[in-house]
Amino acid sequence: MARKVVDEYDVPELEQILASLGMTGVDGEFKNLIFAANGPKPDIVLRDAVSNRLEIVRNAEYCLTYTRPLDAAGLSWAALVDWWQRTHPGGTSDQLSVSQALCARLAESLASPPEEVLFHTYAALYFREGGHALPALIPQVYLHYDPYTAKHRAEPGPLARQRMDFLLLLPNRVRVVLEVDGQQHYSADGKASPQLYAQMVSEDRQLSLSGYDVYRFGGHELDRNNGRRIVAAFFRELFQRYDIPLPPSVTS
Numbered sequence: 001m002a003r004k005v006v007d008e009y010d011v012p013e014l015e016q017i018l019a020s021l022g023m024t025g026v027d028g029e030f031k032n033l034i035f036a037a038n039g040p041k042p043d044i045v046l047r048d049a050v051s052n053r054l055e056i057v058r059n060a061e062y063c064l065t066y067t068r069p070l071d072a073a074g075l076s077w078a079a080l081v082d083w084w085q086r087t088h089p090g091g092t093s094d095q096l097s098v099s100q101a102l103c104a105r106l107a108e109s110l111a112s113p114p115e116e117v118l119f120h121t122y123a124a125l126y127f128r129e130g131g132h133a134l135p136a137l138i139p140q141v142y143l144h145y146d147p148y149t150a151k152h153r154a155e156p157g158p159l160a161r162q163r164m165d166f167l168l169l170l171p172n173r174v175r176v177v178l179e180v181d182g183q184q185h186y187s188a189d190g191k192a193s194p195q196l197y198a199q200m201v202s203e204d205r206q207l208s209l210s211g212y213d214v215y216r217f218g219g220h221e222l223d224r225n226n227g228r229r230i231v232a233a234f235f236r237e238l239f240q241r242y243d244i245p246l247p248p249s250v251t252s
Contacts, residue, residue, distance in 0.1 A: 041059060072171055099127065099132070103126070141163060164179070165179045166179075
């Protein structure tokens with residue numbers, strides 16, 4: 001409620017209270033999204049260090065890049081579909097067909113069956129009347145970029161988690177990260193790895209301190225039997241927490 005008041009009226013004192021409670025989202029302006037790579041890792045350079053302008057100089061055809069300004073409403077599925085239609089002209093103008101084409105392209109980047117369960121369960125909400133106003137679920141988003149691969153480094157690099165499994169850009173700069181943990185997150189060669197687990201929770205702390213909200217799913221819980229129910233229930237509670245209304249067609 002306080003956030004709604006601040007959005008509509010100039011109340012510096014209330015803004016300060018929200019900031020002290022950590023309710024202002026991620027600091028810094030949105031620049032771009034590099035996401036949904038379905039092939040080799042993109043080769044990224046800093047073309048203009050003064051303006052912080054990135055350029056993909058190789059393998060750009062395998063990933064998607066969203067550079068539109070982001071307003072206080074975040075990034076909805078409708079906005080992402082509109083961007084896709086304008087950047088990939090020549091196809092059908094039917095919104096449902098465009099939405100399905102974008103969904104299929106995003107699904108190409110998914111890395112595991114549990115990720116597929118999460119993504120397609122959520123995408124089913126988009127295709128129902130009214131669901132396009134919901135936040136876009138963006139897969140495989142680059143958070144950091146290391147120009148070297150693990151094979152080329154003599155020791156682990158400083159930016160271990162280069163990609164987030166999923167990202168939602170909610171209103172008021174709230175950024176929600178969803179991670180789906182397979183065995184590679186906590187074991188090596190079939191044995192529990194305290195080192196991998198420590199690395200994972202350390203990265204989570206850094207994300208949280210930067211203002212991101214991180215939620216994890218165990219790959220085992222997102223099976224074909226119970227996964228859809230778990231995902232649907234999670235998003236209902238998530239949107240309730242962040243005061244994002246679900247249209248009647250989605251909640252029915």
